[in-house]
Amino acid sequence: MNYISLKNIDSLEKWVKQALKIKKKPLKNKKLGKNKTLGMLFFNPSLRTRLSTQKAALNLGMNVMVMNFTNEGWTLEFEDGAVMNQGASEHIKEAAEVVSQYCDIIAVRAFAGLVDKEKDNAETVLAGFLKHATVPIVNMEGCTGHPLQALADAITMAEHKTEHKPKVVLSWAPHPRALPQAVANSFVEMMLLQDADFVITHPEGYELNPEITKGATIEHDQNKAFENADFIYTKNWSNYIDYGKITNSDPSWTVTAEKMALTNNAKFMHCLPVRRNVIVADEVIDSENSIVIEQANNRTYAAQLVLQKILENAQEKTHYSS
Amino acid sequence: MNYISLKNIDSLEKWVKQALKIKKKPLKNKKLGKNKTLGMLFFNPSLRTRLSTQKAALNLGMNVMVMNFTNEGWTLEFEDGAVMNQGASEHIKEAAEVVSQYCDIIAVRAFAGLVDKEKDNAETVLAGFLKHATVPIVNMEGCTGHPLQALADAITMAEHKTEHKPKVVLSWAPHPRALPQAVANSFVEMMLLQDADFVITHPEGYELNPEITKGATIEHDQNKAFENADFIYTKNWSNYIDYGKITNSDPSWTVTAEKMALTNNAKFMHCLPVRRNVIVADEVIDSENSIVIEQANNRTYAAQLVLQKILENAQEKTHYSS
Amino acid sequence: MNYISLKNIDSLEKWVKQALKIKKKPLKNKKLGKNKTLGMLFFNPSLRTRLSTQKAALNLGMNVMVMNFTNEGWTLEFEDGAVMNQGASEHIKEAAEVVSQYCDIIAVRAFAGLVDKEKDNAETVLAGFLKHATVPIVNMEGCTGHPLQALADAITMAEHKTEHKPKVVLSWAPHPRALPQAVANSFVEMMLLQDADFVITHPEGYELNPEITKGATIEHDQNKAFENADFIYTKNWSNYIDYGKITNSDPSWTVTAEKMALTNNAKFMHCLPVRRNVIVADEVIDSENSIVIEQANNRTYAAQLVLQKILENAQEKTHYSS
The missing domain is CATH 3.40.50.1370 (Aspartate/ornithine carbamoyltransferase)
Known part of the structure; x- marks a missing residue:
């Protein structure tokens, strides 16, 4: 399960009710995220999203690793088949697969460049993680949507x-x-x-x-x-x-x-x-x-609901497969 | 309770004794900060303050969210009534109120600009958080003082x-x-x-x-x-x-x-x-x-004493109101 | 015990076997790192090293404090006897001794400048921490080696x-x-x-x-x-x-x-x-x-083995001295 757009919500009414329940007892599911790690990757600035998503994960007992990709990591290449002799040091394929091994959920923020409409509509960064990561992806604001x-x-x-x-x-x-x-x-x-x-x-x-x-x-x-x-x-x-x-x-x-x-x-x-x-x-x-x-306060409970659903979903899968 | 200047200390002698007790058993109050979150907001570089305050919070069992406001967040406006059509993207009023919802204590570092004496003496950033935040504020070095x-x-x-x-x-x-x-x-x-x-x-x-x-x-x-x-x-x-x-x-x-x-x-x-x-x-x-x-070592115990006092103070308030 | 180069490995065969055991049950030693703090100091960008080392520490139950030294801290001076009236604000002597008081293990990344061979071969940054820190040092890639x-x-x-x-x-x-x-x-x-x-x-x-x-x-x-x-x-x-x-x-x-x-x-x-x-x-x-x-996946278990060995080594020392 990913949370990329509103299309990932099966019933908004149900989700809102569940979020309001979480808001009443935010620490009720503190054990659900135990030994699970959320990786938060920022390609753009963030205040509310940064802190509320982190807080949501902490409320669920998760570990959080935050990374400002642009200055702390490597410049990424997103094009398949690219001859990488220019600026980009790493292909999204490796980056996404590698980070998936360290994190149980990856949250990504990557704004629109507002220069190339087609490229922005293609959601290059999010789509790249979605394609190559092997763990669920959460959209912390992409080019075309901010579903949290x-x-x-x-x-x-x-x-x-x-x-x-x-x-x-x-x-x-x-x-x-x-x-x-x-x-x-x-x-x-x-x-x-x-x-x-x-x-x-x-x-x-x-x-x-x-x-x-x-x-x-x-x-x-x-x-x-x-x-x-x-x-x-x-x-x-x-x-x-x-x-x-x-x-x-x-x-x-x-x-x-x-x-x-x-x-x-x-x-x-x-x-x-x-x-x-x-x-x-x-x-x-x-x-x-x-x-x-x-x-802004409800950002925490929105993120917490999404993370909780992803963790529960993963748990169910493990249960069925065992 | 805030810790903004030495004026917030009721008895320095007592505080020093309490800090020396903490230094002997730094993990004694590990449960006090459980499920409490310290937000550390930096507008300037920091080594000792960054690590010792974080360490103090960890010793108390708190969660810590660290943010370099200048490059990770938005530029802030501090003037009331400002028409915000220039550089600043967010007013301190919203920023402080919002962060207060994610954190139980907010610690702020904001150095003097050393250009405008009056502005520095007004402690624009700290005063802004103090005025608009709804949780205790800790001064991690302002324009005119470094009480930790x-x-x-x-x-x-x-x-x-x-x-x-x-x-x-x-x-x-x-x-x-x-x-x-x-x-x-x-x-x-x-x-x-x-x-x-x-x-x-x-x-x-x-x-x-x-x-x-x-x-x-x-x-x-x-x-x-x-x-x-x-x-x-x-x-x-x-x-x-x-x-x-x-x-x-x-x-x-x-x-x-x-x-x-x-x-x-x-x-x-x-x-x-x-x-x-x-x-x-x-x-x-x-x-x-x-x-x-x-x-530098004692920075940890100074910070830990301040955080502990704030947490105990909040606990008492909750106790009286329940 | 430090982990600076391959020379710190007593038996590679044994270490590999131990790492493969850790890989099978990565959370088995979750209590070993309780109340221990890893300080990760970056003088250069990092993706795998940043996240896998952090993950390794979390698997061991450690606290982690991450710091990008270059822009979050102070410029360091490494030369003994320097008259510090130029760019550098802090001498490695103080920086290393101070950080040692907040952390149980310090991990450092400092790439080669590729301009001055002699200086790079001297591993100025790592050697500085090694000389002045009072806790174990882990090499997260120096000028001349990347032993993790x-x-x-x-x-x-x-x-x-x-x-x-x-x-x-x-x-x-x-x-x-x-x-x-x-x-x-x-x-x-x-x-x-x-x-x-x-x-x-x-x-x-x-x-x-x-x-x-x-x-x-x-x-x-x-x-x-x-x-x-x-x-x-x-x-x-x-x-x-x-x-x-x-x-x-x-x-x-x-x-x-x-x-x-x-x-x-x-x-x-x-x-x-x-x-x-x-x-x-x-x-x-x-x-x-x-x-x-x-x-890249095995980076976690390599780091975890190194951290585990350092923690066990420190435990033994405490045991012998008590």
């Missing part, structure tokens, strides 16, 4: 929803740097697994990958989208069509108190880190309706 | 003092690079909590922050200061008045055997790392009277 | 050999960057401890240190060397005579299927990371005869 974040978001929404079928809005917001679409993609995929009135709002031209948003409502008028919303999830992403470019930085898309007033007293969500007064005004993120800190 | 070092120094002096009221000299020494005043400040604050004949010696113009040295004797003649001393604590600091500048590099301030001969067979102390034959001559640091290695 | 790799290689060969006295060939291969001789040196030293028909093959002028290869057969015709070989161990090294230079990059030395056909169905070995289609053709490293992944 989306799972934490689902847990957080379950804790805060009052309506059976809430109105949930994913709203683009401006940002000074070009950011990946990963968080937005996984949030969309997660929402499409739920019974909700789900609307995506962004400036024209900022459409996400249509294969991902298929079935979602898209509304270019942010104010209209916000009407009667129960949850506002804000996130910047760079242009997917004019790939990786910033073609809009319209400050009128910043989420302000005035905009939140259009909603049904909506909760405000963001995956963090967030640029204050660019993505969202202080007055909103500091308000009682902001649940961004709780979202 | 000073506590280790007090422990080391208690082990080596023969006089009831020893003469202790803090002596400035030259250094090729501009260094913070943090270690010197905390040493002064620590000495002022003790019954000692305490003298600070430095070239004219190298006065430390007068708010810190108030009550201490200052002597600009190094030789005179050394007379009959029982402990010589050497440390460079850059100019506090002409802030962060090196306005003196007089090699005659280097601590030599000739100077040590003026003392009452004094012990030689330094916090390390030390520039040999610049701060101190080999003949002194390599002599039997040098206790710099034991100072 | 060679031990893993011996284990792997023992698992795969069918002949009592196999023919083993160490073959140079081209590489775009100048690499140290460390792995080759230790492999040679290891082979000379065994009863084998051992041949080194490399282009003329690429002789390794003759003090190390004394007693080994050298054959400049690679094809001839490969004839009837049972094991082909490939590795690039830069020129030892014209020190640190690349004076040959002849692609005809790449190990291909055609060359392997000359052998007695030989196993293919390499320490990794390996440049595919430069050092070795895909067809060879991807063949059934390639045992490079198993070599």
Whole structure:
């Protein structure tokens, strides 16, 4: 069992319930991970993912080995058949097979480069580990998705929803740097697994990958989208069509108190880190309706659920084979 | 309970005795930290602090998560109300609140920039964590103090003092690079909590922050200061008045055997790392009277005492509330 | 007891047998390392060594503290009597003595600079730790040797050999960057401890240190060397005579299927990371005869044997002295 995308979730409703149980007694399964090792490989910076995933593993009694691949290890080659007389010192084939021998689970973070759409969509790094590793792989944010974040978001929404079928809005917001679409993609995929009135709002031209948003409502008028919303999830992403470019930085898309007033007293969500007064005004993120800190807290339980499922799955296999 | 400065010590004498008890049986409280997590956040390099604090936590049975914030995480914004359209990706408010959810104690190292005196005196990073974190904060060297070092120094002096009221000299020494005043400040604050004949010696113009040295004797003649001393604590600091500048590099301030001969067979102390034959001559640091290695050893027990007090304090609170 | 070079092995045959026992039950000695701490200090990048040594320590129940010395700590001075008014902030004397107080074993990786042969041969960093540390030192690859790799290689060969006295060939291969001789040196030293028909093959002028290869057969015709070989161990090294230079990059030395056909169905070995289609053709490293992944796996058990021996040795000493 791997956890690469939302597609690896058999029942989101069930997973959310299980995660909330873990949250109540996070140390209940402290023996499950005994003598098991999680390898965390970072190709990009990380705060929440780094600490919450590590904490989740510790809660399960696992050992953790953390490695910043880029400066602590070797540059990797991902192409089959490459003549490796250039920069890369090691092929993913060896790296993944070797690390699999030291770890029971490998978690990988590798952001989009935002230069070559095809390459990013191919998820070179994650796909390489997935192909060559002999142990389960967990996605700690790839080029096109951040499924641990989306799972934490689902847990957080379950804790805060009052309506059976809430109105949930994913709203683009401006940002000074070009950011990946990963968080937005996984949030969309997660929402499409739920019974909700789900609307995506962004400036024209900022459409996400249509294969991902298929079935979602898209509304270019942010104010209209916000009407009667129960949850506002804000996130910047760079242009997917004019790939990786910033073609809009319209400050009128910043989420302000005035905009939140259009909603049904909506909760405000963001995956963090967030640029204050660019993505969202202080007055909103500091308000009682902001649940961004709780979202980050739930990262631990999302990761713990995933690790627990993988460990249980491995245990079952061992049981059947013995 | 936090450990930010010497002001957090209620009785230095008591603390030193407790630390010496811990040193005798460092594993006695191995259960106290069970399932508790120390987060160590570094904004600057560290050898002794990194390893000794980690070791202290391990001795208490804690989990440790170490993070080099600068290159592994996000650049932080510390100003309230900032429009974050520049370099910083995350506000200290979110960072501190979020990390508080993964850790039971947060330890932070953030050196002085030595450019803006007011900003350094405000301890931007530490103050930010202190304000926004919801768990205890430990200072692993801030801009203006290094209280774990000073506590280790007090422990080391208690082990080596023969006089009831020893003469202790803090002596400035030259250094090729501009260094913070943090270690010197905390040493002064620590000495002022003790019954000692305490003298600070430095070239004219190298006065430390007068708010810190108030009550201490200052002597600009190094030789005179050394007379009959029982402990010589050497440390460079850059100019506090002409802030962060090196306005003196007089090699005659280097601590030599000739100077040590003026003392009452004094012990030689330094916090390390030390520039040999610049701060101190080999003949002194390599002599039997040098206790710099034991100072570094006591860093573990100083940190362990602080962590233990914080854990016990948290336990008591839980006890009262249940 | 230290593990610095193959010279620290009293009986390679015995060690290999012990390592293979550990491999069968890696958690059998989980209590041996309880409350013991391994400090791993890296002056260079590392993947296999970093993770396998850490894994080995965890299998023994040890605590591990990992530190990238270059960017997380201070620049070290190694020269006795140096006036430290230049780049280095700390002398190895203090660094090694201090770290010894926090760790029960110190493991060090410090590659050859490949500029100054004499300095590299002096193993400045390792020798510094060896001289000044007060706890056992493990070599995680120095300038002139990589004895943990060679031990893993011996284990792997023992698992795969069918002949009592196999023919083993160490073959140079081209590489775009100048690499140290460390792995080759230790492999040679290891082979000379065994009863084998051992041949080194490399282009003329690429002789390794003759003090190390004394007693080994050298054959400049690679094809001839490969004839009837049972094991082909490939590795690039830069020129030892014209020190640190690349004076040959002849692609005809790449190990291909055609060359392997000359052998007695030989196993293919390499320490990794390996440049595919430069050092070795895909067809060879991807063949059934390639045992490079198993070599990397055995790094864990090589490290675990070394750590176990050091811990047992320390235990005995304590026993005798009590």
